[in-house]
Amino acid sequence: MYKDRIAITGMGAITPIGLDVSSYWNNLILNKIGVGHIQRFDPSELPVKIAAEVKDFSPADFLPKKLVRNTDIFMQFALIATQEALADSNIHVQSDRIGIVVGSALGGISTVTSTQEQITKCNSYRLSPHIVPKMLGNIAAAQIAIIHGIQGPSLTVNTACSAGADAIGMASMLIKSGQADAVVAVGAESILTGLMAAGLSSARALSTNNKSPERASRPFDLNRDGFVMGEGGGAVVLERLDIAIEREADIKAELLGYANNTDAYHVTSPEPTGRGEISCMKRALQQAELTPSQVDYINAHGTATKVGDQVETTALKAVFGESLAKEIPVSSTKGATGHLMGAGGVTEFIACIQAINEGVAPPTLNYDNQDSECDLDYVPNHSRRVDIKIAMSNSFGFGGQNTSLIIGEYKH
Template sequence: MTQIKLVITGMGAVTPVGLGVDAYWSGLTHGVCGIGPITRFDASSLPIQIAAELRDFHAENYMPRQLARTMDPFMQYAFIAADEALRGSALSIEREADRIGLVMGTAMAGVTTVACTQAAFDAGKRVGPRFVPMAIGNIAAAQIAIAHGLHGPSLTVGTACSAGGDAILTAALLLQAGEADAVLAVGGESILCPVVVSGLAQAGALSRRNDDPEHACRPFDAMRDGFVIGEGGGALLIETLEHAQARGAQIYAELAGWANTNDAHHVTAPDPTGAGAAACMRRALERAALPPSAIGYINAHGTSTPLGDRAETLAVKAVFGDDAPPISSTKSMTGHLMGAGGLTEVIACVQALREGILPPTLHLDTPDPACDLDYVPNTARKADIAAAMSNSLGFGGQNSSIIVTRCEK
């Protein structure tokens, strides 16, 4: 079966280092760190008191106040990112609404709404009628579809921290199957509530650098001690090349390869050999019909956990050998956006292709002998690349790899 060429024609980003793709990219290339003390709630009694929040964010600046009140924060972020992607694409929706699909990715959906509602209920308050629609994951996609009149396929994936990448993969499968001509892949996440922070802290997953939040997320550094929770949203409009060319769309990049695998090893820990992640990267390269040497940059999952960074390094070495390309973790700036990360990090890859700049890995000061690749430490780097890969690796052994290339029309 001949593979249909797919292209990216719209992008949207809501992140702790910038709202909107231009601001997000500027934040990454200038090494802006969005991590600081938690302000969303009183975290003084918790072992972890830091996160990458969206600060000075007011949803009503981007949507009607009443609509904002009906959405959990993860929905708001996804909604705003989707709006930016659709507006930037100049896609005429009304005349082909049945052929425009939507795939949403989120790890924990409306967990903050669940936590806040439970606390209020325990304090004797009533549960409001909006509780369930604000808590379940697919309503983020529903709100976007309602606002823009999208009538094509609508799916929501919940594959933990690889959900954003898997939303892109699912969009590609829909397009390849002829189920749509354009699909909006969206991710959104906000898990900032005491119960989740406490649970991840007890699991030993989070950095405990409460006294130095800006330097807490240190991917691939010998002194790394866990990830930092982030929040945000991302969106990509993906179309068949034929459809995009027929309407004269601006094409940002080709979506050349995608893959998903499972470690089948442990519910939270990665396979220490990196075998599952390596298999995922190989499948994405095979889909893209590219040799490893064609990849000029990898945006790593790179969460700053001792086990995860080491396993990903081994996986990259297994696929690319001694000629591994530069690899960086933008989570050192944004924190871990979970379901939104796969989208925003692919956007970073697209921008690296377009702008010829590789975003850095911040706070990489102490080399780890077990992590000995070129991680673009601390400062952005100019580089002329033609293909880039984004990896997202999640709890449950979920692995996602996405490859974007310059579009050869």
Template sequence: MTQQRIVVTGMGAVTPLGIGVSSYWENLLSGKTGISTISRFDPAEWPVKIAAEVKDFHPTDFLPKKLVRNTDLFMQFALAAAKEAIDESQPNIAPERIGVVLGTALGGIATVTDAQEQLTRSGRFRLSPHIVPKFLSNIAAAQIAMAYHFLGPSLTVSTACSSGADAVGIASMLLKTRQADVVVAVGAESILSGFMVAGLSSAQALSTRNDCPEKASRPFERHRDGFVIGEGGGAIVLETLESAEKRGAPIHGELLSYANTADAYHVTAPEPNGRGEIRCMQKAIEAAGLEPSHIHYINAHGTSTPLGDRVETLAIKAVFGETRAKKLPVSSTKGATGHMMGAGGVTELITCLLSIRDNILPPTLNYEESDPECDLDYVPNQARAANVVIAMSNSFGFGGQNATLIVGKYHR
């Protein structure tokens, strides 16, 4: 059986920088930030008052009013991103051959915390009958399948901040094992609530630059002090090359490989020497049939945490060698979008595809003073023209979850 080639035939994005792929990309390259003071709830009493919220999102532009009432915001982001990707790809094949894989770290956590607050305030134990399917993680994938009558595999993966990347990887496995010809891979997240702000603040994971939100997320920079909560949705349509060519679908690029490893070290901290991250990148390069020298750009996980950014830098050096690593452009879009959790793995893969298409590298914002322990080329502050043929995207999560994706320019 010949190895299936996997291509991307549709893309969709709902982000703190804009709704729609073109808006996201334009604002990312121009150096805009989506981070500001929280507006979703009053943050006055909370230790962290900033986040990267999706602004000007009107769910009824994408969904019927009844569905809006019965879905969590993360599901609405997933459905809107999937709609853009599906509308572009137009996968007009047998519905039994189309699947959905969705990644989310925390599903409808905001709906859960809001419901608990309602119960506590009212003292009445009565909730909407729709409350449980409103927060269940898998219902987002189910809603996409129902909206388009896709009858193929429907899966949901929750691997913390690597969930979106793992959704793409699992989608590619379904295609390679011929369980589907087209799979919509989606990442979606919306965790903004006092509960999550308090929990992540207690873990000292978040930036406390409340007085200067736009400067708070500063990946790899010397004075970084934690990540900024982001939210949104990303979607790509993955398809076998055979299927895409047969129906004349648009091809944005080729998914060359996926790898996943575990640190098996700690529930929140990465292994200090980057052991799992190193193996993950190496496995992805090997699976693509490449050498490290073939990678032209890395979209880093780069969350702006002191330890995480240092360990990722160490891991990149170990994989690519000190000399090559220092010449290899590495940027993190989280300086602009915040940490979109499960959504980030997909929107950042879209970033790689657009970098390949347009031969331009997105910047790492707020890079003002270099850190001796983070000494790579992080494409500081401004987008840069570059010839990009093959790009790598890293996503690492709590629990030592590591995922790496590699995409390349499509060549027949």
């Protein structure tokens, strides 16, 4: 029985509100907001001048200088989060029985844009031989493998904003299929470039509340006007429960269910009735062999876009029923962190684990004005003591990507 169950034995995070799991979680429940004016590049010619940057971050504090030179910033976030998760897990598995799955929406986009700018400015194509590996999405997993001697399955998932959550799901599938006994699931992202700010602005996806950055990310609020770009990394170690028990690991929680599907509707907009999100959540519950009434907390995708938040609310009501949906605490941590894209699925999964273990539902910050179409209990502005045994984490992305994860308290 234990062999078919999956334990989470390690966690790591680097976010705009904390450079490790402890600081991330503590700042999350203390209402710290990581959004501010962009420092990474000059946004003066752009309509959006705000983002949730990882602050006070020097990669050389965590990684060898040579490795820093040869890696994109998203890879650095992946490496740092993984380092923390593996140390937390203290995993001891045969090297070819541990795997890696990394999720990222845009991989080395920072290196791509800065390199093109260099070529244009200098009118020269003389480049470092390390440029191409810094751009490739799968090199984050390769660097993790090289550093930690991991020789099992290695996959990189690119499913837009659900990539981190799908990394966890794919990791569970590798374990359940017998291809690995443990897998490090990682989500990492840094899209903070002028190209991405301009592109997302033209799609009217971003908040333009430049005068009040800390008020800009407003999930489910009536006056929400788009998401705020964020960056960071998260990592969790998934392990066969029987092995974790045998080695007396510190088991944080169990992964009970995972589902992924697609809307088959539009490349950027969710299907208006929420059919894909509804189906995805139902499938995750079915895999976990749970009823909706057994879920105690939901970490919503909740990016603060007008349509996205409304459709997710509609989908939650369809899955849980109108009355029950209004009783379950639902929060979006993106009010604090901004939208971490591929990293969000993992950092929000970690928030669910912490919520279960601490008995605290994190808040939805900047929720001040109720929208009649978004009328659930969004845990507005302050964390709340809640007895949480089962949590759901939703991640939805461009292309109609839908992912739901079900996390449960570990029961001996």
